[in-house]
Amino acid sequence: MSAVRAVVAQARTEVVLAVRQGEQLLVALGIPLLVLVFFSVVDVLPLGSGRPVDVLTPSVAALAVLSASMVGVGISTGFERHYGVLKRLGVSPLTRPRLLGAKALATVATEAVQLAVLLVVALVLGWDASFSFVPFVGAIVLGTVAFGGLGMLLAGVLSGPANLAVNNAVYLLLLLFGGVAVPAAELPGPVGAVADLLPSGALIAAMGDALGSADTAGAGTWLVLAAWAVVTPVAAAATFSWAPRD
Amino acid sequence: MSAVEIESLVVRYGSVTAVDGVSLRAEAGEVLALLGPNGAGKTSTVETLEGFRCPDAGSVRVLGLDPVGDRRALLPRIGVMLQSCRLYSVIRPVEAVRLFAAHHPHPVDDPDALLDRVGLRDRSRTVWRRLSGGEQQRLALALALVGRPEVVVLDEPTAGLDVHGRDLVRSIIRELRDDGVCVLLTTHELDEAERLADRVAVLHRGRLVALGSLDELAAADRGPQSVRFSGPSDLDVAALSTVLGGPVRAEGPGSFVAEVVSSASTVASLAGWFAEQGLPLGEVRAGRQRLEDVYRRLVEEAP
Ligand SMILES: Nc1ncnc2c1ncn2[C@@H]1O[C@H](COP(=O)(O)OP(=O)(O)O)[C@@H](O)[C@H]1O
Ligand SMILES: [Mg+2]
Numbered sequence: 242m243s244a245v246r247a248v249v250a251q252a253r254t255e256v257v258l259a260v261r262q263g264e265q266l267l268v269a270l271g272i273p274l275l276v277l278v279f280f281s282v283v284d285v286l287p288l289g290s291g292r293p294v295d296v297l298t299p300s301v302a303a304l305a306v307l308s309a310s311m312v313g314v315g316i317s318t319g320f321e322r323h324y325g326v327l328k329r330l331g332v333s334p335l336t337r338p339r340l341l342g343a344k345a346l347a348t349v350a351t352e353a354v355q356l357a358v359l360l361v362v363a364l365v366l367g368w369d370a371s372f373s374f375v376p377f378v379g380a381i382v383l384g385t386v387a388f389g390g391l392g393m394l395l396a397g398v399l400s401g402p403a404n405l406a407v408n409n410a411v412y413l414l415l416l417l418f419g420g421v422a423v424p425a426a427e428l429p430g431p432v433g434a435v436a437d438l439l440p441s442g443a444l445i446a447a448m449g450d451a452l453g454s455a456d457t458a459g460a461g462t463w464l465v466l467a468a469w470a471v472v473t474p475v476a477a478a479a480t481f482s483w484a485p486r487d
Numbered sequence: 488m489s490a491v492e493i494e495s496l497v498v499r500y501g502s503v504t505a506v507d508g509v510s511l512r513a514e515a516g517e518v519l520a521l522l523g524p525n526g527a528g529k530t531s532t533v534e535t536l537e538g539f540r541c542p543d544a545g546s547v548r549v550l551g552l553d554p555v556g557d558r559r560a561l562l563p564r565i566g567v568m569l570q571s572c573r574l575y576s577v578i579r580p581v582e583a584v585r586l587f588a589a590h591h592p593h594p595v596d597d598p599d600a601l602l603d604r605v606g607l608r609d610r611s612r613t614v615w616r617r618l619s620g621g622e623q624q625r626l627a628l629a630l631a632l633v634g635r636p637e638v639v640v641l642d643e644p645t646a647g648l649d650v651h652g653r654d655l656v657r658s659i660i661r662e663l664r665d666d667g668v669c670v671l672l673t674t675h676e677l678d679e680a681e682r683l684a685d686r687v688a689v690l691h692r693g694r695l696v697a698l699g700s701l702d703e704l705a706a707a708d709r710g711p712q713s714v715r716f717s718g719p720s721d722l723d724v725a726a727l728s729t730v731l732g733g734p735v736r737a738e739g740p741g742s743f744v745a746e747v748v749s750s751a752s753t754v755a756s757l758a759g760w761f762a763e764q765g766l767p768l769g770e771v772r773a774g775r776q777r778l779e780d781v782y783r784r785l786v787e788e789a790p
Binding site (some may be wrong): 243246247249250251254257258261262321324325326328329331332333334335336484 | 538
């Protein structure tokens with residue numbers, strides 16, 4: 242009971258503070274929204290046969306999950322560690338699992354709002370509204386754990402400013418080459434092959450299952466995503482330090 | 488069992504030995520100050536009690552528990568104020584005390600009232616980064632108290648506070664002690680230790696150079712004995728030196744020090760001479776060294 246109270250209080254605080262600061266949420270919601278609206282209306286991307294909005298919706302949903310979990314969690318946690326906020330929390334009875342649980346809860350709450358907005362806009366733009374519940378939840382959960390773990394991994398080992406820079410760089414790289422902006426199939430051979438193994442490509446394919454008309458994700462895709470969802474949190478847990486770098 | 492037990496503690500950072508064989512105990516219902524100049528090893532000592540690092544040698548126990556191994560059992564029972572602690576930059580004090588209350592199994596009944604107690608009622612909705620340094624410091628104290636701790640560890644609690652803030656913090660610390668809490672605090676200011684602490688542990692270069700009440704320290708000090716007094720500025724110090732059997736010199740306008748055995752008979756001869764001369768004798772202080780001198784000697788003469 243007290244564990245639930247602690248996790249909920251911590252998660253609520255994280256959401257309230259993120260909303261109060263604003264910038265990070267703007268990026269997390271604004272960029273996917275921009276990609277969706279712009280490229281649905283202006284037909285410049287090599288999106289293959291389907292209508293742009295149907296191809297783009299799963300990708301921007303994936304992008305929203307990626308930015309909320311990796312960039313959002315990673316950057317805020319990195320600064321909390323850098324400035325010693327985590328050190329202070331570390332001498333309160335808030336345990337590590339509870340803090341992680343709270344961050345996961347706060348992230349899922351943020352994603353719920355983001356995805357609701359994105360899907361409504363997609364509908365307005367004429368998205369065909371194909372939706373499968375189980376792959377949708379699976380993609381959100383695995384994607385959040387995989388990218389949240391990656392964000393925590395960076396936040397736990399880098400100093401505050403370096404963490405900010407690396408997080409943004411990874412985000413940009415995944416955006417350009419990870420199959421987000423351009424589907425992996427359309428990328429030149431070797432790049433496309435790597436993109437298939439990256440968590441971003443896998444998350445997009447999984448979101449394609451959930452929100453697209455065609456089955457894009459084979460067992461391989463889910464395996465790749467699940468593997469990342471194990472590797473990044475384990476690596477983060479093994480390397481994370483609450484205290485600022487000396 | 489004492490509330491805090493430190494046994495032959497050694498803390499090293501690479502080749503630097505920050506704490507070098509310190510042993511001391513603090514009891515429930517007492518205020519113990521770790522006093523020492525910057526770099527003496529105060530923070531390293533208290534951070535070991537908080538479980539941030541394992542002793543490189545020796546051992547520490549808080550409420551009978553190992554701060555690292557028994558972390559989960561210990562943290563709900565202690566309150567901590569870190570040296571230079573930052574909080575979330577946009578959190579409000581009222582949100583912070585409620586958040587930390589939610590993390591504790593048995594928090595105070597009314598976390599908001601804690602803000603009144605530390606004088607932050609008017610600032611309860613001001614985000615952290617807009618608070619003054621002293622206000623941030625007082626919020627940190629409130630957060631240390633929100634879980635009804637049995638042991639409170641405060642690293643430089645009055646550093647950066649104005650006179651009013653210091654008075655407030657001092658009175659809170661006294662209340663804690665009267666409620667039976669063990670308060671362990673650090674300071675580099677003798678004056679703070681003198682006002683706040685029942686006992687003082689003087690640290691210098693990682694070693695414990697003195698431990699006791701300030702009266703005990705002053706009495707045990709083997710420094711030169713002296714009697715201090717005030718009188719007319721044009722006092723005939725040469726004549727008085729002959730009477731007292733030791734050098735008398737002016738320390739400031741109207742204040743004098745006689746370097747003689749500080750006994751009742753010395754004071755009697757001093758008073759007798761003043762009476763003979765028909766001079767007004769001001770404040771006389773004998774037997775107890777000036778604390779600054781004791782402290783300076785402890786720190787300067789330590790190996
Ligand atoms: N993280 C650290 N790495 C290396 N040296 C340190 C570290 N923390 C403290 N020290 C050194 O240990 C000694 C004691 O420091 P500290 O415990 O902070 O003293 P105090 O709190 O009394 O000022 C100092 O010489 C300081 O430079
Ligand atoms: Mg210190």
